[in-house]
Amino acid sequence: MRKLSIIILVSFVVSVFCLTAEKTFAIDKPKGYPKRAIEVVVPHGPGSGADHYARAFLKDAEKELGVPFKFSFMSGSAGAVGTSYAAAQPADGYTLLLVSTDIVINMALGRGKADVEKFEWLARGIHDVSALHTRVDNKAFQSIPEIQDYCKKNPKTKLTVAGAGALGIDHVWIELLNKRGNLCLKFIPFDNSGERKASFQGGHTTFQSDETIDMEGLYEAKVSRPLVIGYEKRLPKYPDTPTTTELGIDNTIGRWRGFAMKKGTPKPIVNYLIAVLKKSFETPEYQKFLKDDVGHDRPGFLAGEDFKNFVINERKIFGEIAKGLGWIEK
Numbered sequence: 001m002r003k004l005s006i007i008i009l010v011s012f013v014v015s016v017f018c019l020t021a022e023k024t025f026a027i028d029k030p031k032g033y034p035k036r037a038i039e040v041v042v043p044h045g046p047g048s049g050a051d052h053y054a055r056a057f058l059k060d061a062e063k064e065l066g067v068p069f070k071f072s073f074m075s076g077s078a079g080a081v082g083t084s085y086a087a088a089q090p091a092d093g094y095t096l097l098l099v100s101t102d103i104v105i106n107m108a109l110g111r112g113k114a115d116v117e118k119f120e121w122l123a124r125g126i127h128d129v130s131a132l133h134t135r136v137d138n139k140a141f142q143s144i145p146e147i148q149d150y151c152k153k154n155p156k157t158k159l160t161v162a163g164a165g166a167l168g169i170d171h172v173w174i175e176l177l178n179k180r181g182n183l184c185l186k187f188i189p190f191d192n193s194g195e196r197k198a199s200f201q202g203g204h205t206t207f208q209s210d211e212t213i214d215m216e217g218l219y220e221a222k223v224s225r226p227l228v229i230g231y232e233k234r235l236p237k238y239p240d241t242p243t244t245t246e247l248g249i250d251n252t253i254g255r256w257r258g259f260a261m262k263k264g265t266p267k268p269i270v271n272y273l274i275a276v277l278k279k280s281f282e283t284p285e286y287q288k289f290l291k292d293d294v295g296h297d298r299p300g301f302l303a304g305e306d307f308k309n310f311v312i313n314e315r316k317i318f319g320e321i322a323k324g325l326g327w328i329e330k
Contacts, residue, residue, distance in 0.1 A: 001092060006270040027275040029066065030268040036176075037070045040096045043082025044105065045075045053257050054098050056289040057125045059225045060280040067095075079103050080112030080166070087114035091264035095272070100257045101169040102310055108318035109167065109328055114251045116315060117263060120270050121308040123277040124258035126290060126300045130230040131241075132161070133200070136222055141206065144228050144247055151184035158186035163209035165189050167327065169255045170209040173230065181249040200224070211255065212238065212294065230254055231298060240261040253317065254298075258307065260304065274303045 004194055040058065044050040054071070058086055062069055079102045097119065107115045107146035134141050141147055147159065153267070165168030166189040174187045178186035188205050190196035193214070199224060200208040203263065208215065212235065218224040230252045232245045244251045258275065280286060281301045290300060322328045 002179045015251055018079050026281065028272060029274055030266070033272070034065055035267055036094065038065070038096055038298075039089075039119045040069045041086045042071060042073050042282060043075065043079035044073065044098075046071075046073050050098055050100065050257060050269050052293075056286060056293075057280055060099050060283045060286065064276045064279060073087065074134050077111055078106055078165075080106045082113045084112040086260075087118045087262060089262060091266075092270040093261065093265050095262065096259060096273075097260045099311075100208065100248055101172075101253075101255050101314070103170065104315050105167060105322075107316045108322055111245070116308070116311055119260040119263055120223065120265050121304065121311055122259045122261055122270065123281070124300065124302040124307050124310070125224045125252070125277065125281055125286075126257050127237070127298050127302075128205045128213070128255040129170070129298055130254040131210065131215070131226040132174075132177065132207075132228050133208045133215050133224045134201070134220075134227050135200070135224055138206070142227070143182075144242070144249075147184075147227075148182050151182060155184070158184050159204040159207065160188050161185045161204040161207045161209050162188050162190055162195070162200045162205040164196065165191060167322075169253070171317055172321050173251070174209050174315060175243075175325060176232045176251045176253065176317070177228075178320070179324065180251050181244070182249070186317075194268045223328075236297070253314065256300075259303070270304075273306050278303060 012215070040054060042050050042054055058069055060315065079100070083097065083103055083106065086095055089095040099119070099121070106112055141150070141159070161174050163174060165171070170294070171187050171189065174185050177183050178185055185207070187209070188199070196208065197218070199205045200306055201218070207227070212226060212229065215224055215226070219226070226241045228234060228247060229238060229241050229243050231243045232252060234241065234243055261273070278301065320329070
């Protein structure tokens with residue numbers, strides 16, 4: 001009888017635990033929300049990478065919410081136009097802002113009228129890995145130690161790197177490599193992907209800064225290979241490429257995207273949207289999008305205070321680099 005009582009008690013405790021766990025992760029929908037379409041502010045143009053990401057990440061969320069998303073594209077000043085607009089809207093849960101590294105770099109540079117504390121940081125849904133690439137036929141530079149040795153012997157010489165846009169994540173990534181890796185790289189910005197790849201392939205620039213997925217074609221064609229990947233562990237597709245961490249270089253920043261909402265939005269709405277976005281992130285369809293678009297297994301999801309703390313740290317890094325380069329006053 002005693003044994004049976006213990007079994008019943010244990011079963012009861014397990015049942016209560018399971019019910020509690022389910023409630024903890026349940027999506028608690030606030031009463032009366034949402035009643036109408038939710039505006040999604042994309043601070044870039046239609047058809048951009050940000051646009052594709054937003055639609056993929058929010059596809060399942062739209063079903064869960066039961067109302068449509070209305071996309072508003074507001075490009076200009078590297079995203080500052082759209083960010084300022086979102087910060088000026090009511091804190092009622094009906095304006096979502098697509099946020100990214102570009103937005104936080106703008107904040108560090110003082111562009112626009114919004115900063116970290118102006119928003120509720122809901123969830124990050126993707127986090128790319130930065131990488132420095134060399135041509136396979138570039139016999140002089142096939143490792144980071146070779147670059148470091150060259151820079152030590154030629155302190156006044158700069159080795160050129162093709163990358164996307166001035167003062168963007170590629171630019172910051174390279175400058176942080178210089179600072180923390182004792183390199184002498186000069187960033188050459190290109191607005192067009194085809195132009196920067198042509199410059200790199202033609203030998204007009206020595207290296208290229210880009211996510212691994214964007215250089216996959218050149219890698220498979222044995223035209224280029226990554227010299228270093230900005231991550232803690234090696235990627236399965238590039239087992240022979242060292243990471244910044246193993247080389248002793250503290251630099252794992254990479255392009256990321258997520259969603260935020262104006263500060264002051266009611267907490268039940270904020271918590272509800274975080275739960276909805278987490279569910280969207282975990283869908284097989286979105287996970288396939290991540291695999292196809294990013295091509296690696298870097299964890300992407302981060303929410304609430306963890307996301308906000310991540311953003312605060314990134315803003316600090318971007319600010320230090322900007323000050324060091326004279327982009328903003330010290």
